[in-house]
Amino acid sequence: QQQVKQSPQSLIVQKGGISIINCAYENTAFDYFPWYQQFPGKGPALLIAIRPDVSEKKEGRFTISFNKSAKQFSLHIMDSQPGDSATYFCAASLSGNTGKLIFGQGTTLQVKP
Amino acid sequence: DTGVSQDPRHKITKRGQNVTFRCDPISEHNRLYWYRQTLGQGPEFLTYFQNEAQLEKSRLLSDRFSAERPKGSFSTLEIQRTEQGDSAMYLCASSSSNYGYTFGSGTRLTVV
Numbered sequence: 001q002q003q004v005k006q007s008p009q010s011l012i013v014q015k016g017g018i019s020i021i022n023c024a025y026e027n028t029a030f031d032y033f034p035w036y037q038q039f040p041g042k043g044p045a046l047l048i049a050i051r052p053d054v055s056e057k058k059e060g061r062f063t064i065s066f067n068k069s070a071k072q073f074s075l076h077i078m079d080s081q082p083g084d085s086a087t088y089f090c091a092a093s094l095s096g097n098t099g100k101l102i103f104g105q106g107t108t109l110q111v112k113p
Numbered sequence: 114d115t116g117v118s119q120d121p122r123h124k125i126t127k128r129g130q131n132v133t134f135r136c137d138p139i140s141e142h143n144r145l146y147w148y149r150q151t152l153g154q155g156p157e158f159l160t161y162f163q164n165e166a167q168l169e170k171s172r173l174l175s176d177r178f179s180a181e182r183p184k185g186s187f188s189t190l191e192i193q194r195t196e197q198g199d200s201a202m203y204l205c206a207s208s209s210s211n212y213g214y215t216f217g218s219g220t221r222l223t224v225v
Contacts, residue, residue: 006155032211032212034212034213036216041218043117043204043206043217043219044156044204044216046214046215049212049213089155091155097211098144098161098163098168098169099144099146099161099208099211099212100146100161101156102158103156103157104155105154105155106155
């Protein structure tokens with residue numbers, strides 16, 4: 001019930017294309033869903049996050065789509081650039097507690113020039 | 114203050130030795146977290162501090178692991194009698210709320 005399942009494991013996209021990464025969760029008590037970007041040798045960096053009271057959030061080229069009934073959320077990267085090549089992690093937490101995050105397994109994105 | 118600082122960045126140790134890692138959080142952040150990340154996996158929660166109080170520990174944190182945050186400032190994570198299975202990246206994060214962690218760059222531990 002504490003798991004967050006992420007797919008695909010890896011993704012190759014052409015420059016200018018749309019990258020889509022999906023996550024699913026079981027615990028309906030989760031109420032905070034962030035996405036993190038991690039480059040090799042670095043810690044994860046917060047990219048964008050959503051609460052379950054909205055179905056979509058957009059920041060620049062990054063959009064989270066949230067489907068509460070399906071217990072799924074996804075990250076869309078529009079106009080993907082080679083600099084977006086990194087590993088992306090979705091996560092979920094119970095904000096009322098400690099803020100502990102449950103992470104997905106990660107998606108390695110390669111954007112080809 | 115430029116972010117969360119972790120030291121050392123890399124540590125190679127022999128099996129059975131003790132190791133200690135340090136984390137300096139962003140100064141105004143009262144919350145501090147330790148996570149462990151193995152190759153190809155997402156970070157896994159280890160423990161959480163609010164100020165100097167350790168409020169939650171994962172089952173992953175066996176009795177060989179201990180973490181402290183004296184005076185609610187920096188934190189240390191010690192692993193005693195290291196095993197090869199302890200090889201991982203150890204990440205520290207801090208925040209001022211339940212949202213929006215800032216992670217450090219981690220300490221990569223290799224046990225040989």
